Amino acid sequence: xxxxxxxISKGLGADIHIxxxxxxxxxxxxxxxxxxxxxxxxxxxxxxxxxxKPTGGxxxxxxxxxxxxxxxxxxxxxxxxxxxxxxxxxxxxxxxxPLRLAGKIGEQEIRSRVEAVAEKLHIAHLxxxxxxxxxxxxxQRTAMARALVKQAPLLLxxxxxxxxxxxxxxxxxxxxxxxxxxxxxxxxxxxxxxQEALLLGGHTIVLDAGRLLQQGPTLEVFxxxxxQRVAEVFSDPPMNLFPSTLRGQTREAHLASxxxxxxxxxxxxLAKANYTLGVRPSHxxxxxxxxxxxxxxxxxxxxEISGSDTYLHTRHGDINLVAQLAGVHxxxxxxxxxxxxxxxxxxxxxxQGQLAGSPQRSAA
Amino acid sequence: MKKRYFGxxxxxxxxxxxxxxxxxxxxxxxxxxxxxxxxxPRHLTFDNFRTILTDPAWYGGYINSLIYVLINTVLSVxxxxxxxxxxxxxxxxxxKHLFFWLLTNRxxxxxxxxxxxxxxxxxINLFDTHIAVALAHMLFNVPLAVWILxxxxxxxxxxxxxxxxxxxxxxPRFFVRIFIPLIGAGIGVTAFFCFMFxxxxxxxxxxxxxVNAKPIVAIMTRTVSxxxxxxxxxxxxxxxxxxxxxxxxxxxxxxxxxxxxxxxV
Numbered sequence: 306x307x308x309x310x311x312x313i314s315k316g317l318g319a320d321i322h323i324x325x326x327x328x329x330x331x332x333x334x335x336x337x338x339x340x341x342x343x344x345x346x347x348x349x350x351x352x353x354x355x356x357x358k359p360t361g362g363x364x365x366x367x368x369x370x371x372x373x374x375x376x377x378x379x380x381x382x383x384x385x386x387x388x389x390x391x392x393x394x395x396x397x398x399x400x401x402x403p404l405r406l407a408g409k410i411g412e413q414e415i416r417s418r419v420e421a422v423a424e425k426l427h428i429a430h431l432x433x434x435x436x437x438x439x440x441x442x443x444x445q446r447t448a449m450a451r452a453l454v455k456q457a458p459l460l461l462x463x464x465x466x467x468x469x470x471x472x473x474x475x476x477x478x479x480x481x482x483x484x485x486x487x488x489x490x491x492x493x494x495x496x497x498x499x500q501e502a503l504l505l506g507g508h509t510i511v512l513d514a515g516r517l518l519q520q521g522p523t524l525e526v527f528x529x530x531x532x533q534r535v536a537e538v539f540s541d542p543p544m545n546l547f548p549s550t551l552r553g554q555t556r557e558a559h560l561a562s563x564x565x566x567x568x569x570x571x572x573x574x575l576a577k578a579n580y581t582l583g584v585r586p587s588h589x590x591x592x593x594x595x596x597x598x599x600x601x602x603x604x605x606x607x608x609e610i611s612g613s614d615t616y617l618h619t620r621h622g623d624i625n626l627v628a629q630l631a632g633v634h635x636x637x638x639x640x641x642x643x644x645x646x647x648x649x650x651x652x653x654x655x656x657q658g659q660l661a662g663s664p665q666r667s668a669a
Numbered sequence: 670m671k672k673r674y675f676g677x678x679x680x681x682x683x684x685x686x687x688x689x690x691x692x693x694x695x696x697x698x699x700x701x702x703x704x705x706x707x708x709x710p711r712h713l714t715f716d717n718f719r720t721i722l723t724d725p726a727w728y729g730g731y732i733n734s735l736i737y738v739l740i741n742t743v744l745s746v747x748x749x750x751x752x753x754x755x756x757x758x759x760x761x762x763x764x765k766h767l768f769f770w771l772l773t774n775r776x777x778x779x780x781x782x783x784x785x786x787x788x789x790x791x792x793i794n795l796f797d798t799h800i801a802v803a804l805a806h807m808l809f810n811v812p813l814a815v816w817i818l819x820x821x822x823x824x825x826x827x828x829x830x831x832x833x834x835x836x837x838x839x840x841p842r843f844f845v846r847i848f849i850p851l852i853g854a855g856i857g858v859t860a861f862f863c864f865m866f867x868x869x870x871x872x873x874x875x876x877x878x879x880v881n882a883k884p885i886v887a888i889m890t891r892t893v894s895x896x897x898x899x900x901x902x903x904x905x906x907x908x909x910x911x912x913x914x915x916x917x918x919x920x921x922x923x924x925x926x927x928x929x930x931x932x933x934v
Binding site: 383 | 826828829831832833834835836837838839847850851
């Protein structure tokens, strides 16, 4: 389905939840709505579904104005963040319910379709149970199965994995992409996690505080965030940002009084002005990666060990620097380390926060 | 060990003593009741119960009471279900005020409504019918039912309603097939309270009936006669009055605590 939002906005009293925005979803693809909590993801999704009426603007489905059309007459499916199932129905009846209501579908076909989708989501052995007897992950799988079995042209998923534990989330996340990839459904997937957006690929729409910040192919948005805010939202942990000045020799950026970072080739064209430089935590390293890497002496505030990675929170003067290091590193708070930044991996944002330069992506 | 239970045992004795005494009386003859103090029936007799269960004037009262109580319970719940759904799901002008105003109906004593009801029912030929008493009791039971049910409905996430609409349920079908089973406990508790109020209410029930729909509570006053008070039969009638309430409590006992926990009772 070709879903288009045309100048849509939503307010409640004096509060504005969505500022007027227009966007066109990629038909038959995965569209990721990325934004932190309270960015307006759920509100926007409810407008897309027709659960709420927009304050202004129109919703177009395949070119037809469906603004204000009851959700019962729209053909779509939705999965909520909470596990929403019909507690009085068995898992089978839960999944079968949209098919039964559609009418004209024989009992035989309902059975085979429900079983097929249950098989895909690994809940085939639970069909006779009630949702209340299932674990959270199984309940959410049931909700997803109910949404998928309908084969609606529009599928809305509002942070479907957020209430699940880590392991399950990883597991389902990997399955999701596969589930979506072989269908013609237009999928909208809201999430707060950059990782999820990258994993699902497709198209990403970045929202923040009710405004549309950027949209485009996911990798494109990731590599060239339109502004500072997108860079922060689309990076976990958020991108390190530090104010700097380009003066005299414009091949160097002056941070605090004592540091001048050499600029990478991609930033050589910048005019003399104040810029905010950005470095992804994953690009801050303990060892130099290339001869041009710039060392920074930092004091360790905290080392968070996540298992596969270590998040190192450090300070250099007024500058806070977070490094995402592979492996386990035990570094005592208060100790000093040298962290290396590759000038070729530095982003620059101008005084308005707009992207002034982003690292070049070569063939790799 | 004994000390711990002392208070509880004392409480139990106080709670059960009146009921025991009534059962005790109902199994005695009037001579024994008015005679010496006996802790249990010396001359065990079931005559009092026999009188009630064989005399149509007596058991008719129970039937009348049950009829209007059941009509009242069914109607109250049926009316309160959509009303409380509206209060729990929609926002409309003055919804909070209306909700509170509804409850204030319970704050006025039934006697206030006695005369208007009597006059109104007499003029439209509803006087002395079961439906008359049932409708009069609804004035008090519907607000209570709305209040209790709204609490239960507010606990059901709105997303379930929305999912049902997305799946294609029409409202009536959703309400009956999905929503009502979800608040089954709430409906049980509500029905219980409607039943109990209507069952024990005396003033309206007695005033709005004369012969055909006379409730048991009114008939119990028959035991006063020129020959004095028929204590035994009165006690037996009292025992039988407890039975329906006890039965209803037995069936909803698991939900009542929940009803109290919702803070609505």
